[in-house]
Amino acid sequence: MKLHEYQAKHIFSRFDIPVPKGKIANTAAEARQIASELGGNVIIKAQVLVGGRGLAGGIRLAKNPNEAGTLAATILGMEIKGLPVHRVLVDEAASIKEELYLGITIDRIEQCPIFMASSTGGVNIEEVAQTAPQKIVKVLINPLLGLRDYQARELAAGIDLPRDQWKIFTQIATSLWNIFTSNDATLVEINPLVLTKDKTLLALDGKITIDDNALPLHPDLAEMRDLDAEVPEEIEARKYGLTYIKMDGSIGCMVNGAGLAMATMDIIKLHYGEPANFLDIGGGANADRVSAAMRIILQDPSVKSILINIFGGITRCDEVARGILSAINDIKPSLPIIIRLAGTNANEGMKLLADKNLTTADTLVEAAKKAVMAAHGDQDGDPG
Ligand code: GDP
Ligand code: MN
Numbered sequence: 001m002k003l004h005e006y007q008a009k010h011i012f013s014r015f016d017i018p019v020p021k022g023k024i025a026n027t028a029a030e031a032r033q034i035a036s037e038l039g040g041n042v043i044i045k046a047q048v049l050v051g052g053r054g055l056a057g058g059i060r061l062a063k064n065p066n067e068a069g070t071l072a073a074t075i076l077g078m079e080i081k082g083l084p085v086h087r088v089l090v091d092e093a094a095s096i097k098e099e100l101y102l103g104i105t106i107d108r109i110e111q112c113p114i115f116m117a118s119s120t121g122g123v124n125i126e127e128v129a130q131t132a133p134q135k136i137v138k139v140l141i142n143p144l145l146g147l148r149d150y151q152a153r154e155l156a157a158g159i160d161l162p163r164d165q166w167k168i169f170t171q172i173a174t175s176l177w178n179i180f181t182s183n184d185a186t187l188v189e190i191n192p193l194v195l196t197k198d199k200t201l202l203a204l205d206g207k208i209t210i211d212d213n214a215l216p217l218h219p220d221l222a223e224m225r226d227l228d229a230e231v232p233e234e235i236e237a238r239k240y241g242l243t244y245i246k247m248d249g250s251i252g253c254m255v256n257g258a259g260l261a262m263a264t265m266d267i268i269k270l271h272y273g274e275p276a277n278f279l280d281i282g283g284g285a286n287a288d289r290v291s292a293a294m295r296i297i298l299q300d301p302s303v304k305s306i307l308i309n310i311f312g313g314i315t316r317c318d319e320v321a322r323g324i325l326s327a328i329n330d331i332k333p334s335l336p337i338i339i340r341l342a343g344t345n346a347n348e349g350m351k352l353l354a355d356k357n358l359t360t361a362d363t364l365v366e367a368a369k370k371a372v373m374a375a376h377g378d379q380d381g382d383p384g
Contacts, residue, residue: 001210004047006089007224008206011183015175017190018168019203022091031072034090036065044071045089049229050081051207052124058085061093083228094204095197100159101125102173103189103207104141104180113141113180115151115173119159121192147177161195168201183221184214233277233296240292242281249274250375252297252306252335254290256281256315264309267364273372276303283315290323291330298333305374307367308339310349317341317349325356336374340367 003011009019021038024047025031035042046058053059058080062068068090078085099122107114118136120128128135137158139151152170161169172193180188187209194204215222227235237244243258251273255261258280265275277300281293297303310320324339340361341349353360359374361367 001212001215001221001225002049002229003206003208003210003221003224004049004087004226005045005206006047006087008188008208009089009203011179011208012175012190012203012206015179017172017175017203018201019206020091020094022089025072025088025090026086028069028073028076031088031090032065032069035062035068038090038092040064040068041093042068043091043093044068044075045091046075046078046080046085047087047089048080048083048085049226050083053080056080086228091204094194094202096192096194096204097197097199098195099123099192099204100161100195101128101136101189101191102155102176102193103187103191104176104185105187105189107140110140113143115139115141115147115155115177117155117159121194125189125191141177143181146181147174149174164199165195165201172201172203179208183208183218184211185209186211233299236299237279237292237296240289242279242289242293242296244293244296245278246300247275247277248302249276250302250304251371252276252279252300252303254279254281254293254297254306254308256283256310256320260309260311264307264364264368267368268307268371271365271368271372273368273375276300283313286319287323287326290320291327294324294327294331294333298331298335303335304376305336305338305371306333307371308337309364309367310339310341310343312341312343312345312349314344316345317343318345318352319349321349321352324358325352328356328358336371338367338370338374340364 006024013019023034025034042062044060046053060071062071072088075088076085101118101121103116104113116136116138120135137155139154141147152173156166156169176188185208189207190203192204194202210221231246234244251268253264253275255264261278261280268275281289338359359370
């Protein structure tokens with residue numbers, strides 16, 4: 001889950017990272033009022049959960065409260081990369097001398113958190129990483145030790161930060177680390193972290209991404225969720241306790257268990273098919289859940305066949321089969337459905353499905369082959 005800039009900046013300031021003075025506005029009139037409180041010289045910033053707002057015209061400088069009102073009205077009427085702007089942040093304008101980058105994320109290859117800093121902040125950091133990787137300084141963090149002061153100095157030296165800024169830089173980096181760990185973040189980023197003309201460091205933009213799996217531990221953060229930027233099917237799936245992730249292929253997958261769902265996708269790809277989604281219906285898949293899962297899969301117009309792969313442990317295959325039948329009865333899907341059941345009560349389950357004009361398979365490989373054939377237009381899904 002991503003936080004908005006203004007939410008990230010609230011958290012920054014709670015952890016003593018310097019941010020510009022500012023407030024959030026829902027209307028142009030509010031923006032004008034805030035601008036006059038801040039002395040008139042402000043920057044108006046669209047609060048949408050995408051990067052590159054500046055280039056899209058969603059970030060504008062105003063010289064006085066009236067101009068702030070006019071610009072806010074324009075920005076509040078905009079859509080940026082398909083997302084409507086509901087709020088703008090009105091911040092005191094900063095006098096920028098240099099734009100830097102400072103961020104933490106998880107390095108999956110090194111399997112630990114990684115701190116990154118760059119003297120070329122402000123711009124798209126992914127682009128810097130590709131075109132001029134030497135301009136990004138990286139320091140791996142031992143999660144049990146946390147960020148050590150010498151590592152913060154290594155970052156400061158690596159981006160040629162003036163010596164008189166090292167102390168405050170170390171404080172900012174330490175706070176960023178504390179934000180990262182105490183909120184179960186997967187990303188915290190200040191871009192740009194600016195050195196102002198009066199020689200202070202200031203976080204002008206903030207991005208925080210929270211690990212969804214940790215949200216139950218952080219009800220205050222969970223409340224901040226903005227669904228505008230999320231895939232509608234994923235929101236719907238969450239309501240039913242399903243884990244659904246949309247992908248680009250044509251074979252809809254319904255599987256119990258995350259590991260089996262991954263294996264199912266692998267086997268589909270091995271047989272030259274492309275999964276349309278990851279979907280874990282969890283244990284105890286009852287009729288309601290199976291129906292919800294099927295509806296969600298079918299909302300994706302690129303789905304051409306559905307592969308249902310269930311391993312019965314505590315979950316009984318006959319119960320899942322009843323769920324499938326009731327879902328099919330409700331939804332009456334016109335696509336080929338291929339089902340493989342294994343484990344507890346698999347035979348009973350298969351019997352229930354046998355004369356219902358569904359394609360069944362004994363092994364996952366057979367099921368995958370049939371699903372791939374069916375997605376390519378062979379309606380009965382028979383590879384032979
Ligand atoms: P993003 O484009 O969505 O990442 O939005 P940012 O908040 O990073 O802003 C983009 C750019 O706007 C920054 O890199 C700065 O160059 C500029 N900017 C942001 N705030 C200010 C400000 O207070 N004063 C000035 N002069 N420029 C700003
Ligand atoms: Mn930015």
